[in-house]
Amino acid sequence: MLIINPSNPCGSVYSHDHLAQIAETAGELGILIIADEVYDHLAFGDKPFIPMGVFGKTAPVITLGAISKRWLVPGWRLGWIATCDPNGILKETKVDQSIQNYINITSDPATFIQGAVPQIIANTKEEYFNKILDLLRTSADLCYGKIKGIRGITCPHKPEGSMFVMAKLDLSCLDGFSDDIDFCCKLAKEESVIVLPGSALGMKDWLRITFAIDLVSLEDGLERLNSFCERHAKV
Structure with missing residues (x-):
C-alpha cells in the first residue's frame, strides 16, 4: 500500500486517526506500507505531520525521504529509504535485502552533493x-x-x-x-x-x-x- 503524506498533488495532510486506520487495514491484509514522506516537514495547516513509521508494529513500513523539498534543492536528486519493522517481517521475507541489492546497482548522486549533505543537515538553522x-x-x-x-x-x-x-x-x-x-x-x-x-x-x-x-x-x-x-x- 502506497501512502503519500503530505500529499502531492492534493496538498492534504492525514490525521493520526486516519493513518492508524490505514495501518490497521494493511495489517489485516498482511501487506506492507510504502510511505512517501518527501514533504514531511512541509505541513503548514492545522494538522501536524505524523510519520507512518509510528505504526510499524501494526504493519511494516518503508519510508521514502529526500533532501530536495525541505531544503529547496529540487535538482539535488538525493533521497533515502528507512524501514520501521519492529516485528522483523521485512527481514524474515528478505525485503530489506532486496532493497540493499537494488541500491547497489543504481548510480550514486554527484560527489559534491554527497559531501555537502552532512553539513546541510547538521547546520541548517530552524x-x-x-x-x-x-x-x-x-x-x-x-x-x-x-x-x-x-x-x-x-x-x-x-x-x-x-x-x-x-x-x-x-x-x-x-x-x-x-x-x-x-x-x-x-x-x-x-x-x-x-x-x-x-x-x-x-x-x-x-x-x-x-x-x-x-x-x-x-x-x-x-x-x-x-x-x-x-x-x-x-x-
Whole structure:
C-alpha cells in the first residue's frame, strides 16, 4: 500500500486517526506500507505531520525521504529509504535485502552533493525552515482564495502541506475546450501560464497548480488564469 503524506498533488495532510486506520487495514491484509514522506516537514495547516513509521508494529513500513523539498534543492536528486519493522517481517521475507541489492546497482548522486549533505543537515538553522513554512502558508492561502473567484474552476480542499493543490475544471462553464489538456495548452499559449493537466495524474478535467513561487508571480499568474477563463466563459 502506497501512502503519500503530505500529499502531492492534493496538498492534504492525514490525521493520526486516519493513518492508524490505514495501518490497521494493511495489517489485516498482511501487506506492507510504502510511505512517501518527501514533504514531511512541509505541513503548514492545522494538522501536524505524523510519520507512518509510528505504526510499524501494526504493519511494516518503508519510508521514502529526500533532501530536495525541505531544503529547496529540487535538482539535488538525493533521497533515502528507512524501514520501521519492529516485528522483523521485512527481514524474515528478505525485503530489506532486496532493497540493499537494488541500491547497489543504481548510480550514486554527484560527489559534491554527497559531501555537502552532512553539513546541510547538521547546520541548517530552524529559522530557515520556519520561514519556508510561513511563505508556503501565505502562498497557499492566496492561491486558494484567488481560485474561488475564477469562473469554471473550484478548489474543494485548501492545501495544508506540500507545494501543490488540485482544482476541478468545469468545462460546462467554458467555451472552446475539449478537455483539461486542451485547456492547459491554450492557457500556456495565450497567457504564458503553465499548469499541469490532471490527466497526467489520472484525474481528467482537473488542474494541478503549484504555489511554491514568489507571491507577486503567483498573484500575476492567477490573475492571468482568471482573465483567460473570463475570456472563454460561456454567455
